[in-house]
Amino acid sequence: MICQECKQRPATLHFTKIINGEKTEVHLCEHCAQERGEMLMFSENAGFSINNLLAGLLNLESPLKEAKTSAFQGPEILQCERCKMTYHQFTKVGRFGCSDCYHTFSRHLQPILRRLHSGNATHAGKIPKRIGGAIHIRKQIEKLKQKLQDLIVREEFEKAANVRDEIRSLESRLMEYGEGGL
Amino acid sequence: MSLEKFLNTAVSSWMSQEGPDSDIVLSSRIRLARNIEDFQFPTVFTNEEAQEIVDLFEKTFAYKSYVPFGKFELLKMNELQPIEKRVLVEKHLISPHLAEDCAFGACLLSENEEVSIMINEEDHIRIQCLFPGLQLTEALDVANQLDDWIETHVNYAFDEKRGYLTSCPTNVGTGMRASVMMHLPALVLTQQMNRIIPAINQLGLVVRGTYGEGSEALGNIFQISNQITLGKSEEDIVEDLKSVVQQLIAQERMAREALVKTSNIQLEDRIFRSYGILTNSRIIESKEAAQCLSDVRLGIDLGYIRNVSRSILNELMILMQPGFLQQYAGGALRPSERDVRRATLIRERLKMEERKYQEMEGDEE
Ligand SMILES: [Zn+2]
Ligand SMILES: [Zn+2]
Numbered sequence: 070m071i072c073q074e075c076k077q078r079p080a081t082l083h084f085t086k087i088i089n090g091e092k093t094e095v096h097l098c099e100h101c102a103q104e105r106g107e108m109l110m111f112s113e114n115a116g117f118s119i120n121n122l123l124a125g126l127l128n129l130e131s132p133l134k135e136a137k138t139s140a141f142q143g144p145e146i147l148q149c150e151r152c153k154m155t156y157h158q159f160t161k162v163g164r165f166g167c168s169d170c171y172h173t174f175s176r177h178l179q180p181i182l183r184r185l186h187s188g189n190a191t192h193a194g195k196i197p198k199r200i201g202g203a204i205h206i207r208k209q210i211e212k213l214k215q216k217l218q219d220l221i222v223r224e225e226f227e228k229a230a231n232v233r234d235e236i237r238s239l240e241s242r243l244m245e246y247g248e249g250g251l
Numbered sequence: 252m253s254l255e256k257f258l259n260t261a262v263s264s265w266m267s268q269e270g271p272d273s274d275i276v277l278s279s280r281i282r283l284a285r286n287i288e289d290f291q292f293p294t295v296f297t298n299e300e301a302q303e304i305v306d307l308f309e310k311t312f313a314y315k316s317y318v319p320f321g322k323f324e325l326l327k328m329n330e331l332q333p334i335e336k337r338v339l340v341e342k343h344l345i346s347p348h349l350a351e352d353c354a355f356g357a358c359l360l361s362e363n364e365e366v367s368i369m370i371n372e373e374d375h376i377r378i379q380c381l382f383p384g385l386q387l388t389e390a391l392d393v394a395n396q397l398d399d400w401i402e403t404h405v406n407y408a409f410d411e412k413r414g415y416l417t418s419c420p421t422n423v424g425t426g427m428r429a430s431v432m433m434h435l436p437a438l439v440l441t442q443q444m445n446r447i448i449p450a451i452n453q454l455g456l457v458v459r460g461t462y463g464e465g466s467e468a469l470g471n472i473f474q475i476s477n478q479i480t481l482g483k484s485e486e487d488i489v490e491d492l493k494s495v496v497q498q499l500i501a502q503e504r505m506a507r508e509a510l511v512k513t514s515n516i517q518l519e520d521r522i523f524r525s526y527g528i529l530t531n532s533r534i535i536e537s538k539e540a541a542q543c544l545s546d547v548r549l550g551i552d553l554g555y556i557r558n559v560s561r562s563i564l565n566e567l568m569i570l571m572q573p574g575f576l577q578q579y580a581g582g583a584l585r586p587s588e589r590d591v592r593r594a595t596l597i598r599e600r601l602k603m604e605e606r607k608y609q610e611m612e613g614d615e616e
Contacts, residue, residue: 151291165416171416194427194485195483
């Protein structure tokens with residue numbers, strides 16, 4: 070096979086990249102790969118290592134899942150209503166189609182996320198200012214409730230009453246965000 | 252185009268300025284991945300959706316000033332020449348993926364080139380901040396401000412449990428990739444990298460050389476970044492990365508001291524041979540050039556070479572890449588022509604340094 074970049078030297082390096090959900094094979098000679106490598110070095114999508122890792126993970130998942138569904142008889146097709154991506158497609162591509170996919174595939178996602186993120190599956194970082202308003206308040210309430218408990222245990226009732234008032238005012242603010250909160 | 256003029260337009264601030272620990276840490280970068288709730292992810296979105304996102308950014312953010320970055324310029328990928336795109340990639344302002352594969356890709360670029368916001372890459376929005384030296388916290392701070400600025404105009408795809416929702420499950424949560432580029436010649440020379448890389452991997456960090464992994468890195472430059480984006484806060488991820496980087500800095504400094512002590516003359520010989528190659532060769536491949544630049548940079552850091560500025564490694568590693576060489580040449584070049592061009596560029600650039608230092612010495616008299 071000839072290198073697709075210079076079309077002179079034989080291609081010795083082969084990898085797969087995924088563009089808009091389609092797999093493309095890339096075949097390069099060492100010289101051209103090196104030049105690409107320089108570009109890739111700094112890029113976040115120094116794609117192949119992470120892609121391969123992910124593909125490996127997802128493929129690990131699927132035989133198990135297939136075994137399970139076949140026991141149930143009739144393959145249940147899990148599909149995102151909004152973007153129409155199926156779980157099967159997701160395992161092939163390693164990319165979601167829309168934000169709803171996270172909800173649709175959530176049952177399968179937990180173990181995958183845990184393996185990708187050293188056992189973690191729950192966000193612990195930044196919360197967006199605007200749409201996160203309700204979340205901020207709920208987290209604050211959780212913290213205050215904990216504080217309230219501590220104060221009661223220590224019998225500091227005056228302080229506890231203040232904290233309880235704070236919780237009430239936050240709860241009424243939360244109501245303004247509507248039933249679901251977010 | 253004269254070399255001086257070319258350099259003026261080609262060199263971004265993070266390449267030429269110094270930062271904390273910049274004898275070993277070349278640059279720090281924070282990238283935040285974000286998506287807009289109202290649109291499908293770039294994996295499947297329609298052309299209409301893609302166009303709408305570009306329009307939104309053009310209308311809302313382009314040509315607006317955001318202190319202290321000045322005005323943001325919007326570059327649309329389909330309006331750029333291949334060489335122009337390649338140059339942006341080589342400057343690390345956009346990814347190869349955005350340049351090559353994203354039909355509706357665009358980039359918001361700040362005047363000082365410290366900030367670039369890629370649009371319609373793997374995610375709708377990728378905010379990138381690039382600083383010289385070890386400045387991860389500073390870069391995170393700026394990235395957060397830009398993130399808040401954008402969030403005042405769009406609804407982010409966010410979930411209380413999973414965090415910022417991204418196309419790829421490897422980015423979900425914080426959507427943040429923090430990375431530093433480190434020059435570690437002494438750890439390579441003393442063959443310690445093979446031992447160190449697996450140890451760093453164990454801590455949930457990724458080490459990359461030129462080919463994505465392995466200990467053989469072009470110019471002894473390694474990129475170290477976080478792998479995990481879920482379950483840890485941005486600040487914790489940055490702190491953990493920083494503490495590993497600081498340990499690596501200490502080890503590299505120790506290895507340099509040991510090298511000077513045990514093989515001073517061999518080291519000096521190696522450094523000046525490389526300097527000789529760079530100042531004299533007529534044909535040079537990027538691999539050899541990178542190795543020689545690494546040696547010369549080490550020679551500057553250790554005080555063997557005094558009349559060359561430190562930023563030469565950062566700068567020439569970027570400028571000797573094919574896109575820049577072709578831009579400098581003003582047209583397409585075959586690989587063999589590039590090797591000749593590369594040798595010329597490096598020779599001329601080092602001559603500029605010589606002249607600069609001669610003038611400085613002249614002033615002192
Ligand atoms: Zn080739
Ligand atoms: Zn979906």
